[in-house]
Amino acid sequence: MKNLNFPNLRFKANNGDDFPKWDMKFGNEIFQNISDKNHNSDLPILAITQEYGAIPRDLIDYKISVTDKSVDSYKVVQKGDFIISLRSFQGGIEYSEYQGICSPAYIILRPIITVDRIFYKYYLKTSKYITHLNRKLEGIRDGKMISYKYFSDISLPLPSIAEQNKISSFLFLIDSRIQTQKKIIDDLIVVKNSTVKKLFEEKIKFKNVNFSIWEKKKLNEISKEHLQKNPNNLYTEVFSVSKHKGVINQIEHLGRSFSAKEITHYKLVYPGDLVYTKSPTSEFPFGIIKQNRTDRIGVVSPLYCVFQPQTFALGYLLHEYFNSAVNTFNYLNPLVQKGAKNTMNINNDTFLNGAKLLLPMNEDEQNKIYKFLSLIEYKITLEKELLAQFENQKKYLLANLFV
Structure with a gap:
């Protein structure tokens, strides 16, 4: 029978002896x-x-x-x-x-x-x-x-004050490491966002004699809208679009599916496609724009605009550009049409025919930028996984260091 006066995990006293029962x-x-x-x-x-x-x-x-x-x-x-x-x-x-x-x-x-x-x-x-x-x-x-x-x-x-001190000091160290890990992640995110901002402001460049000057292009000049539906419910994975998680499985994101039973009229989304969802959030009042980075074909509501950029790398850059709430607002705000019921609406043609964006049109340069930014993103992912391990370790210790 388990002794309720002892936790599952215990420290030893400084002299190597067991601490007394709690x-x-x-x-x-x-x-x-x-x-x-x-x-x-x-x-x-x-x-x-x-x-x-x-x-x-x-x-x-x-x-x-x-x-x-x-x-x-x-x-x-x-x-x-x-x-x-x-x-x-x-x-x-x-x-x-x-x-x-x-x-x-x-x-x-x-x-x-x-x-x-x-x-x-x-x-x-x-x-x-x-x-x-x-x-x-x-x-x-x-x-x-x-x-x-x-x-x-x-x-x-x-427990004895000595054992209390041992437990609190150890958990404090774990907490300090968790806070350090969070700062590492935050700093990497700042580096990535700052790099994207400087790229689009032409404050930094990847040097290569073959790279051309960036050009101003409308979305409809560098991409095409996808109108393909989902015949015979061939694809069953329904995507949601999250401002933090991007294009993601709807059940994984929301805990359940909110799609209609019949999804033959839903739009197909291929890997690399960008999705514009017009659902407002506090930071993005006219909707958000994200790339499908899942490597899977899925479907989204027919209300969304799905468009395919000329290259995956170009779509990656557009995704990063529109990660900025300021950039997204500045692009979408002039396109807003106010409906009869005071609702905001931007139709797909209008969306794709908005202001011109300054973009690298050389594919080698697109790929170089994509690989550089994706390396930072990969590092962020690794650090987040490490953070999750520390947080799980803390949960385990909290469950086992106390009676």
């Missing part, structure tokens, strides 16, 4: 409920978030305004405090890296015994603990709230 204490034996309103309202107002923990609102562009009178009733949060938020049952109890004040609707927890607070920062976010929080909830408006009394009724692990 004690279990009720929540109110480790944390007290703090309601300190002694402040001059000059501390930053904290937002209590699942993504950032407790963080000053101005650091995350938090827009909700409050009156001076209501701020008088706010509670003081010290660095290292924990906050029971209205959504604790979804994502655990939040930790504060900052001193500030927060709404009196929140419950502030502060240790009453010597503990490693970072140990509990991790423990109170584990799926095991969140499961405990879900067992009994008090309804509040349209959400749910964990009370201090209920928090107090849940047992918390209390």
